[in-house]
Amino acid sequence: MSKKLVIVESPAKAKTISQYLGGEFLVKASFGHVRDLPTKTLGIDVDHDFAVTYESLPKAKAVLTSLKNDLKTADAIYLATDLDREGEAIAWHLVEALKPKQPIHRITFHEITKSAITNAFANPRELSQNLIDSQQARRILDRLVGYKLSPLLWKKVYRGLSAGRVQSVAVRLVVEREREIQAFKTREFWTLELGLTGKHGQFSAYLASENSTARQELNSQAELEKVSKQLKGKTLKVTSIEQTNSQLNPQPPLITSTLQQMGAQLLGFSAKKTMKIAQDLYEGVEIDNSGTTALITYMRTDSFQLSDDARAQAKSLITKDFGDKYLPSTPNAYTKKVKGAQEAHEAIRPTSFTHLPDSLKTKLSRDHFRLYELVWRTAIASQMSPAQVETTTASLLSANKDRFIARGRKLKFDGFLKVIPGSEERFEDLSELEENEEATIKTIIPTQHFTEPPARYSEATLVKELEKRGIGRPSTYAPIMSTIIDRGYVTKKTGRFQPEAVAEVVTDLLTENFTEIIDYNFTAQMEDQLDDISDGKEKILPVLKAFWTPFAKLLKEKEKTIDKKELTEEKTDKKCPESGHPLVIKLGRYGKFYACSGFPDCKYTAPMLDETLDKDEKKDIEDQAKEKCPECGGDLTIKQGRFGTFLGCSNYPKCKFTKPIIISIGVKCPNCGQEIVRKNSKRGRVFWGCSGYPKCKTAFWNEPTNKKCPKCQNLLVKKKKGELACSQCDYTEPYDSETDKAE
Numbered sequence: 001m002s003k004k005l006v007i008v009e010s011p012a013k014a015k016t017i018s019q020y021l022g023g024e025f026l027v028k029a030s031f032g033h034v035r036d037l038p039t040k041t042l043g044i045d046v047d048h049d050f051a052v053t054y055e056s057l058p059k060a061k062a063v064l065t066s067l068k069n070d071l072k073t074a075d076a077i078y079l080a081t082d083l084d085r086e087g088e089a090i091a092w093h094l095v096e097a098l099k100p101k102q103p104i105h106r107i108t109f110h111e112i113t114k115s116a117i118t119n120a121f122a123n124p125r126e127l128s129q130n131l132i133d134s135q136q137a138r139r140i141l142d143r144l145v146g147y148k149l150s151p152l153l154w155k156k157v158y159r160g161l162s163a164g165r166v167q168s169v170a171v172r173l174v175v176e177r178e179r180e181i182q183a184f185k186t187r188e189f190w191t192l193e194l195g196l197t198g199k200h201g202q203f204s205a206y207l208a209s210e211n212s213t214a215r216q217e218l219n220s221q222a223e224l225e226k227v228s229k230q231l232k233g234k235t236l237k238v239t240s241i242e243q244t245n246s247q248l249n250p251q252p253p254l255i256t257s258t259l260q261q262m263g264a265q266l267l268g269f270s271a272k273k274t275m276k277i278a279q280d281l282y283e284g285v286e287i288d289n290s291g292t293t294a295l296i297t298y299m300r301t302d303s304f305q306l307s308d309d310a311r312a313q314a315k316s317l318i319t320k321d322f323g324d325k326y327l328p329s330t331p332n333a334y335t336k337k338v339k340g341a342q343e344a345h346e347a348i349r350p351t352s353f354t355h356l357p358d359s360l361k362t363k364l365s366r367d368h369f370r371l372y373e374l375v376w377r378t379a380i381a382s383q384m385s386p387a388q389v390e391t392t393t394a395s396l397l398s399a400n401k402d403r404f405i406a407r408g409r410k411l412k413f414d415g416f417l418k419v420i421p422g423s424e425e426r427f428e429d430l431s432e433l434e435e436n437e438e439a440t441i442k443t444i445i446p447t448q449h450f451t452e453p454p455a456r457y458s459e460a461t462l463v464k465e466l467e468k469r470g471i472g473r474p475s476t477y478a479p480i481m482s483t484i485i486d487r488g489y490v491t492k493k494t495g496r497f498q499p500e501a502v503a504e505v506v507t508d509l510l511t512e513n514f515t516e517i518i519d520y521n522f523t524a525q526m527e528d529q530l531d532d533i534s535d536g537k538e539k540i541l542p543v544l545k546a547f548w549t550p551f552a553k554l555l556k557e558k559e560k561t562i563d564k565k566e567l568t569e570e571k572t573d574k575k576c577p578e579s580g581h582p583l584v585i586k587l588g589r590y591g592k593f594y595a596c597s598g599f600p601d602c603k604y605t606a607p608m609l610d611e612t613l614d615k616d617e618k619k620d621i622e623d624q625a626k627e628k629c630p631e632c633g634g635d636l637t638i639k640q641g642r643f644g645t646f647l648g649c650s651n652y653p654k655c656k657f658t659k660p661i662i663i664s665i666g667v668k669c670p671n672c673g674q675e676i677v678r679k680n681s682k683r684g685r686v687f688w689g690c691s692g693y694p695k696c697k698t699a700f701w702n703e704p705t706n707k708k709c710p711k712c713q714n715l716l717v718k719k720k721k722g723e724l725a726c727s728q729c730d731y732t733e734p735y736d737s738e739t740d741k742a743e
Contacts, residue, residue, distance in 0.1 A: 002073055002074060002075040003024055003025060003026045003073060003074055003075070004024055004025050004026070004074060004075065004076045004077075004078060005026050005028065005067075005070050005071060005074040005076070005077045005078065005102075006021070006025050006026065006027040006028070006077075006078040006080050007027075007028055007029070007030055007067065007077065007078070007079055007080065007081070007091075007094055008027065008028075008029055008030070008080045008081060009029060009030055009031070009032050009081055009082065009087070009090060010029050010031065010032070010279075010283055011029045011031075012280065012283040012284055012292065013029070013112065013283040013284065014027045014028060014029045015027075015284060015291070015292050016112050016283060016284030016291075016292045016293070016294050017080065017112060017117060019291045019292070020113075020114045020117040020118065021117070021121075025078075026070060026074070028066070028067060028070060029063075030060070030063060030067070030081075030090065030094060031059065031060065031063055032090070033057060033060070033089075033090055033093060034056060034057060034060035034063065034064055034090070034093055034094060034097050035054040035055060035056055035057060035060070035093040035096065035097055036054065036055065036057055037052065037053070037054065037055070037139065037143055038053060038054075038055050039055075041053075042143065042144075042147050043055075043143065044140055044143060044144065046144075046548060046552070049541055050140055050540075050541070050544050050548075052136065052140065054093070054096070056097060060097075064097055064098065067094075067098055068098060071098060071100055071102065074100075074102055075102060075103075076102050076103045076104075076105060077098075077100050077102050077103070077104050077105070078105045078106075078107055078121070078124065079091035079094060079095070079104065079105070079106050079107070079127070080107050080108075080109075080120070081094075082108075082298065082300070083108035083109070083110065083298060083345075084300055084474075084475060085131045085132075085134050085135040085138075085475075085534055086135060086300075086475050087108070088106075088127065088128055088131035088132055088135065089131075089132055089135035089136070089139075091106060091127060092127055092132045095127070104126075104127070105124035105125075106124060106125050106126060106127050106128075107120040107121055107123075107124050107125075108120060108125075110297050110298050110307075110345050110346050111282075111294060111296075111297040111298065111351045112282065112283065112284060112294035112351070113294065113351050113352070115309075128534075130533060130534050130535065130536045131534050133533050133534075133539075133540040134530050134531070134533040134534035134540075136540065137529075137530055137533055137540050137543055137544060138530055140544060141165055141526070141544070141547060142164060142165050142166075144547075144548060144551070145163060145164060145165040145517065145551075146162060146163060146164055146165075148551070148552075148555055149163035149168075149510075149514070149517070149555075150162045150163050152555065152558065152559060152562075153506060153509070155559070155564070156509065156562050156564045156567060156568075157502065157505055157506060157509070157564070157567060157568055157587065158502075158568070158587065158588055158589050159589070160589055161487075161502070161506065162487050163506070163510065164483065165517070165523065165526070166471060166472050166476060166480055166523060167480060167483050167484055167487070168506070168507070168510055168517070168518050169471055169518055169520060169523045170462065170466065170471075170480050170484055171484050171489045171490065171499070171503050171506070171507060172507045172510070172511065172518055173457065173462065173465060173466075174456075174457055174462070174484070174489075174490050174497045174498075174499050174503065175499045175503050175504050175507040176507075177454060177456060177457055178456065178498065178499050178504075180453060180454055181453040181454065181456065184451075184452075184453035184454075186450050186451055186452075186453075187450070187451045188448065188449070188450055189217040189218060189219055189449050189450075189451070190217070190218040190219075190220075190221065190223075190224040190446055190447065190448055190449065191206065191207065191215050191216065191217065191218070191446075191447050191449060192206065192207040192216070192218065192224065192227060192228065192444070192445070192446055192447075193205070193206045193207070193445040193447065194206075194207075194231070194236070194404060194441050194442075194443065194444060194445065195441075195442045195443035195444075195445060196236065196396075196406070196439040196440065196441060196442065197439060197440050197442050198238075198433065198437055198438070198439040198440075199434070199437055200432040200433070202442075203406055203408070203428070203430055203433075203439075204406065204445075205236070205394075205396055205404040205405060205406035205439075206404060206405055207227065207402060207403075207404055208395075208403045208404060208405040210403070213393065213405050217449075224446050227402065228444050228446065230398070230399075230400050230402070231398060231400075231402070231441055231444060232441070232444070233441070234398060234399055234441055235438045235439060235440050235441065236396040236397065236398055236404060236438070236439050236441065237396060237397055237436065237437070237438055237439075238394055238395070238396050238433060238434065238435055238436060238437045238438075238439065239395050239396065239397050239435070239436075240394070240395045240435065241392065241393070241394045241395075241433055241434070241435055242392070242393045242394075243390060243391065243392050243393075243431070244390070244391050244393075245388065245389070245390055245391075245412075246388075246389050246391060247386035247387060247388055247389065247415075248386055248387040248389060248415070248416075248417070249386045250332065250381045250382050250383075250384060250386065250415075250416035251378060251381070251382065252304040252334035252347065252382055253304060253306060253334070253347035253348065253349055253378055253379045253382045254347060254348040254349075254374075254375055254378050254379070255301050255302050255303065255304060255347055255348065255474070256275075256299060256300050256301055256302060256348070256474035256475075256477060257302070257463050257464065257467040257474065257477060259274060259278065259299065259348055259374075259375070260274050260275070260459065260460065260463050260477055260478065261460040261461075261463055261464055262374060262378075262460075263371065263374070263460075264458060264459045264460035264463075264495075265460050266374065267367075267370050267371065267374070268495075269367070269371070270459055270481065271459045271463060271477055271478040271481045271482075272478045272481065272482050273367075274371065274478070275299065275478045277367055277368055277371045278296065278299035278348070278371060278375075279299065280368060281294070281295045281296045281299075281368060281371065281372055281375075282294060282295075282296050282297065282298060282299050285364065285368065286363075287360060287363040287364070288363070293351075293355075294351050295350060295351060295355055295360075295372055296348055296349065296350055296351060296372065296375050297346055297347075297348055297349050297350075297351060298346070298348070299348050300474040300475045301345075301346065301347060301348060301474055302473070302474050303345060303346060303347060304334035304335065304347050305334075305345065305346055305347060306346060306347055306349060306379070306382075306383075307345075307346055310346070310349055310353075310379075311331060311383065313352065313353045313354070314353055314379070314380055314383040315327060315331075315383065317353045317354070317380065318380070318383065318384055322384075322418055325385065325413075326384050326385050326415065326416075326418065327383075327384070327385060328383075328384070328385045328386070331383070332382060332383055332384075334347075334382070347379070348375055348379075349375065349379040350372075350375060350376050350379060353376070353379070353380060355376070356376075357369070357372060357373040357376050357377070360372065377419050377420060377421075380419055381416040381417075381419050381420060382416075384415055384416035384418070384419070385413075385415040385416065386415050386416065387411065387413060387414055387415035387416060387417045387423075388411075388412040388413035388415065389409050389410070389411060389412065389427075390409065390410040390412050390431060391407070391408070391409050391410075392406075392407070392408045392409070392410070392429075392430040392431050392433065393405065393406075393407055394406040394407075394430060394433050396439065406430060406433070407430070408427075408428045408429055408430025408431070408433075409426070409427045409428065409429070410427060410429045410430075410431045411427045455496065456496035456497055456498060457496065457497045458495050458496050458497070459481050459495075459497075462481070462497060463477045463481070466480070469520050469523075469524055470524035470527055470528070471520065471523050471524055471527065472527070473527060484497075488500060488502065489502065489503040489506070490503060494701070494702075500591070501587055501591060501592055502587060502591075505567055505568065505587055508567070509562065509567055513554075513558045513561075513562060514554065514558070516550075517551070526547070529543050530543075567587075568586055568587040569584045569585065569586055569587075570584060570585040571584055571585075572584060572585055572594070574594070576596040576597075576598065576602060576604050577604065578596065578602055578604045579596055579598045579601070579602040579604065581596050581597045581598035581602060582597045583595065583596060583597065583606075584596075584597050585608065591608070592608045593605055593606065593607050593608055594606040594607070594608060606638065607638050607639060607645050622638075624636075624647060624661060624662065625637060625638050625647060627647075629649040629650075629651070629655060629657050630657065631649070631655055631657045632649060632651055632654070632655040632657070634649045634650050634651040634655060635649075635650045636648065636649060636650070636659075637649075637650045638661075639658075645661055646658055646659065646660055646661055647659045647660070647661055660679075662675075662677050662691065663677055663678035664676075664677055665677070665678065665688065665703065665704070666706070667688075667704050667705065667706055667715070668706075669690040669691075669692065669696060669698050670698065670714070670715055671690070671696055671698050672690060672692050672695070672696040672698070674690055674691050674692040674696065675690075675691045676688050676689065676690060676691070676698070676700070676704055677689065677690075677691045678703075687699055687700065687701050688700045688701075688702075688703055688704055700715075700717055700727055702717035702718055702719055702725070702727075703717060703718045704716070704717045704718075704727065705717065705718065705724065707724065709726035709727075709728070709729060709731050710731065711726065711729055711731045712726060712728055712729045712731070714726055714727050714728040714729070715727050716731075716733070718735075719732065723735065
């Protein structure tokens with residue numbers, strides 16, 4: 001009996017969709033892309049209108065064979081891949097690989113619900129050549145940049161490097177931020193706050209600038225002590241009170257970039273993890289015995305719009321659970337903030353607002369629940385009334401005419417904050433303060449400050465910056481984050497991106513020699529052109545030719561003019577211990593190392609020890625290197641590898657003995673009593689772990705100390721400058737790093 005063959009990308013999606021279709025449909029998964037450009041050749045004929053050669057992916061061959069067998073008994077084929085350009089390309093590749101003779105129907109839907117599926121199958125369309133061309137253009141451009149620039153980096157820096165049209169721009173952002181940080185000059189200043197007691201209770205006020213409500217910055221401790229001395233035992237008088245009413249507006253519903261940003265900030269998820277969990281929630285999860293249920297709408301979107309049905313659902317729930325006053329007089333509308341926002345029809349929202357988070361808490365994994373709750377609360381809050389706030393600003397004068405400002409806020413109506421956990425903690429009510437009221441100074445609280453450089457990018461802030469500049473699109477943010485880490489250009493330390501030495505070299509090479517390729521505006525304009533292709537405003541060939549012709553010419557020129565030594569070598573005042581030639585610092589695959597300038601006659605090399613190590617730690621490593629190899633009696637030498645420095649036998653490759661470098665910090669493991677030592681993770685991140693591994697797997701991402709938490713007795717770690725924090729609970733305390741080092 002013939003059936004209608006429906007093809008989607010994943011088994012989970014297939015399982016959910018099949019629940020809404022009758023027995024005449026057979027739903028199968030392609031497991032993503034089935035064809036791509038070849039892995040070992042360019043696959044693009046630039047001399048013949050960029051003709052592309054595609055190959056079936058090895059993992060897809062069995063899938064394609066199975067689908068061809070299913071086609072033998074099918075009377076129609078429905079391509080139900082995702083609704084963006086990527087999904088359109090997957091559908092097109094399936095047609096090209098399967099070559100079906102049956103009628104072909106393309107269907108799309110923003111959510112996997114019965115009504116959406118029924119509507120999609122009732123309104124099929126043809127494949128969109130514009131969307132296919134747009135995705136092909138992206139793939140071709142990325143392949144041309146990667147396959148042509150990467151070999152140049154191999155020749156001029158070292159083998160194994162890669163360049164990418166968007167990847168290299170993201171790395172540039174990280175490098176430039178690091179240079180801002182390095183160039184930043186820190187300035188010390190002090191501020192002063194008072195703990196006060198008035199007629200209606202306790203409150204605080206800060207020393208204000210003479211002509212504004214900004215905090216007064218005191219430039220020295222002597223100036224601070226002078227002001228503090230004049231205030232001791234005195235009272236302040238309230239000279240004026242100003243009360244203003246304002247409103248706090250809800251945020252728009254989530255789009256891909258804000259989902260990834262809030263996933264990182266509130267839940268601690270990487271962009272990749274956020275999108276994986278969101279994909280599960282979109283395709284369907286089991287929440288009862290009736291099958292799988294899709295909980296959120298499509299998660300690759302840059303549109304803030306909600307459908308009329310979704311608005312009606314939200315309105316009904318808000319009215320029922322909270323009351324009419326929580327509905328705005330006119331429905332909230334949010335405009336697109338991203339240029340070219342057109343790849344999807346709706347923001348990310350629950351497929352049904354009746355799937356209340358609390359009802360799903362025991363039915364979802366912890367991570368799936370937390371992300372779903374974030375989507376649900378943001379979406380429902382976006383349709384609620386603004387919060388109404390009364391702000392009180394009071395001016396107080398001391399006997400010496402020093403002016404202080406006390407600020408408080410009273411929540412008069414919570415509005416959308418009703419569904420935002422913890423919002424009540426934001427407000428301190430000072431509405432009962434009165435003019436001419438006197439307040440007694442109970443405590444004087446001086447605070448030392450240091451101006452701080454801009455923070456390194458986290459995944460959330462890097463996605464935000466890429467979005468702001470128009471670089472990348474919803475489907476590309478997570479792959480960008482993964483790529484720049486996997487290619488060794490950046491490492492994540494305490495959740496922030498830090499560039500490796502090679503990132504700076506490659507960024508300088510590209511910005512100086514391929515200015516347009518790595519230019520922020522050029523990259524954003526290229527994204528706009530890809531959008532124009534998908535809209536039918538531009539054709540694929542002119543866009544590709546306009547890029548390729550000047551790029552190919554520039555590439556030939558730079559292969560001749562770029563000097564490798566200028567890029568990868570630094571002079572030093574050290575001498576080679578074997579030949580006496582000057583040593584230079586070279587950049588290699590595993591970082592910087594010392595090498596003899598007399599190469600190739602002298603092949604002496606030595607690793608550069610981690611710059612974060614202090615003198616004693618470096619001496620400790622050098623002492624360990626004086627030991628003999630226990631297997632052949634040869635000398636041990638310090639070597640450098642992918643995961644940092646280690647000790648290896650000088651008779652390599654005859655003897656392959658290696659041992660890790662142990663850097664003790666004088667702290668005992670709280671679980672087994674052995675030494676805690678400094679280590680490197682596979683991604684190059686420093687951490688501290690028990691020397692008894694693998695029997696004992698105790699580890700810390702921050703350097704532990706011998707001090708114990710007074711609350712839970714776990715070890716305190718050096719969290720940041722001037723602060724110790726418990727490795728398990730929320731306890732913190734200040735510490736003096738210089739005293740600590742002396743001890």
